[in-house]
Amino acid sequence: MTVAACASAPMTPADNEALAHADGLVLQGCLDCLLDARALYAGLVTRRASLAVLERLFETDLLIALRDKELALSADSALARAGAVARRLPRALEADRYLRLVAIVPPDNIGTPQHDRDAFIRRQQDAARGLHGDLAWLQAGVLTGPFRLYLTVTLDCSYPVQGGRFQFLPPAVLRAKADSSPPLVAYRLATCMLPREDALRSLRARVPRFVETSIFLGEAELPLVQYNGPGKAAPLLAEAYRAFPESPTVAVLSGRLYQAAGDCETALHYYDETLWLASGHEEALLGRPACLTALERAPDAIAAAS
Secondary structure, eight states: OOOOOTTOOOOOHHHHHHHHHHHHHHHHOOHHHHHHHHHHHHHHHHHHOOHHHHHHHHHHHHHHHHHHHHTTOOOHHHHHHHHHHHTTSOGGGOHHHHHHHHHTSOOOTTTSOHHHHHHHHHHTHHHHHTHHHHHHHHHTOSSOHHHHHHHHHHHHHHSOOGGGOOSSSOHHHHHHHHHHSOHHHHHHHHTSSSOOHHHHHHHHHHOTTOTHHHHHHHHHHGGGHHHHOSTTHHHHHHHHHHHOTTOHHHHHHHHHHHHHTTOHHHHHHHHHHHHHHSTTOHHHHHHHHHHHHHTTOHHHHHHHHO
16 A cells, blocks of 8 residues: 655656566665665655655665575664664554564574574574464555565574474465565575575576675575585686675685695685674684694684684
């Protein structure tokens, strides 16, 4: 249900064209696509103050916050922007409920120190217990279907019931939706729990800007590095690092790559960077003394292990 905005100037043909372009960028789903869409929506809101555009801007800020979490980046700025937009939306939309659901999504488990992630999930236990009702509400929400499905899948993947089963969407339904979903949703379905390499490759072919796929495809190659060398994983993670240099997920996977390849000098660089981005990251803390030992820097290894 969308209520006409008060004192909103009519949309011009150019505005409608910009709105359609922004909507298409959101459905493409990559972080750069979402950021470009947000800029278009924000420009339209400045000129027209249309409620429909405000809703799209709100959705996009929430999607950017979710992607930040998926990259182990801080989502605070995106959530703050979404909160500012929420204050301009009608109460019937229940914007605060969408904000709360996005806020309880945990950060990525690879780039986030396990201690921090466990503490985050413990703090959300009460909210997670009522999640089935929230997910049912989400299905009938007033925001667009792709956004609501993205958030539903994210929450299902973040808080599965015992045995890894989804709370709300059965696996068969998820698979069916994956085949018919826009790239935005297909990406989230393909990265839920166990990433699907075939789906990610297909997605990258559909949306060449979707560099996030390289993180998962590069990670999938890491177990083979000690046998086949870094040839397949290295260019994928290098591309991801160029796109997301502040992501501890990309940094620690790069450290893991070069440690497995026997290049501990390079691995140390990435482990140090991981710790700068995510202090206390357990894998980086363990990787440093192992690499220092391999480099025959025993005093440094002992200090690092201490």
